[in-house]
Amino acid sequence: MVQQLTPDTAALVIYPESDGQPMADNTEQFQWIVKIKENLEILFALQDNVFVAGNLLWYAVQGDVKVRQAPDAMVVFGRPKGKRGSYKQWEEDNIPPQVVFEILSPGNKTKDMANKLLFYQRHGVEEYYIYDPQTNELTGLLREQDNLEVIEEINNWVSPRLEIRFELTPNTLEIFSPSGRRFLTSVELDQIREHERQRAEHERQRAEHEHQRAEQERQEKEAAQLQLEEERQRYQDLLARLQERGIDL
Template sequence: MNPLSHIDPDDPYPESDGQPMADNTEQYKWLVKIKENLEILFAERPDVFVAGDLLWYPVPDRRETGPIAPDVFVVFGRPKGRRGSYRQWEEDGIAPQVVFEILSPSNSAKEMADKLAYYDRYGVEEYYVYDPDRRSLGIWTRQGGKPSAPDVHPGLLSQSHIRGWTSPRLQIRFALTPETLLLFYPNGQPFLTSVELARRAEEASARAEQEAARADAEHFRAERLAERLRALGLDPD
């Protein structure tokens, strides 16, 4: 959960917990891939805020609870924009509705249980945990609309995804294969890495240039034909 070990009176809500964003390249790859594709998905929604590795302070009193930095989270109902941390009481009290965690070898079972309890307590509606080493996916969704009381079975309950899963909030589809996790936009397009997105953009640009060149050539041929018809005294129009 990585709560800060002390409270600095001059900086009660620091923007860093001193922990690395990721423990290895695989974890970082997935963090960036999910975060950037969600940014693309909601690019035209000014009321959807997407963040990666950003400290979330659910309450102002840090003696009650420490902050946590989900790998990726999504908040519906809050504007886009720069934030040093997500201070929920300054965000109309709106908690992140969707949280993603990407496991690394350093994550212990107790740490992940604590995170589940934390997200349940503070109102997360959908919680996804992907382990790229074991190729396993955990999905929890909130039951009943309210966080559960302390020491009570979580309101976030595990969901089966044998035949795939579609996020109620995000409308993205999950498909777990023996090799990897696949994620799809609502229109069926797959989530891609930055390199794959850049390659597709280059291919689309090349196709557009080829089509423009073909159109120019067709226009040139049409003009030449029209000139010949006029030379013969015929009206090409």
């Protein structure tokens, strides 16, 4: 007999905010998770109705704490940004994450990955991307009706939802935003910010130098005009004195 949850009993269910598993098994996996999640945050920073999260537990069915997954990164269109301890789908207008990412590590088991695929397929994910940094292999799956089907040609694939482009080089995966900007690590982003800061400072110093030079030229011009006026006045005074003595020039 299946016990039906009433609103009162459903409210008593506790949904843990952690599954007890580490976010990543190694530094490379962690770096990739952070890189993808943070760049997606940047990409959709100005869109209030796009929620991006990393390693957040997603509960798909109210009252059943076992029906859950924690994608390494996920994007939900149609939901506001904000803090969440977990993503309870029934509290989010029943909107599932449309795009999810998983970064593989040696600790990933085939059974676990199969369960993830079945979960994402069953609960409405539209795009599912799996990247293995060790082998530099990217797998993409796209929803076709009720199933997630493998994308046959993933190199240079453009995500229908995110509009980002995946490019597999001989050594790594590069991801590009719709504007063509490459997804960067936090260190690379900081280096760019520092470069821009130094460039701005250089431009400020150059502008200040130009201002000082222009001011010096203005002062020199005014001094020359003043000197010319003084010379003209002395000449007029001399003419006046000569005329007083009856000497006309």
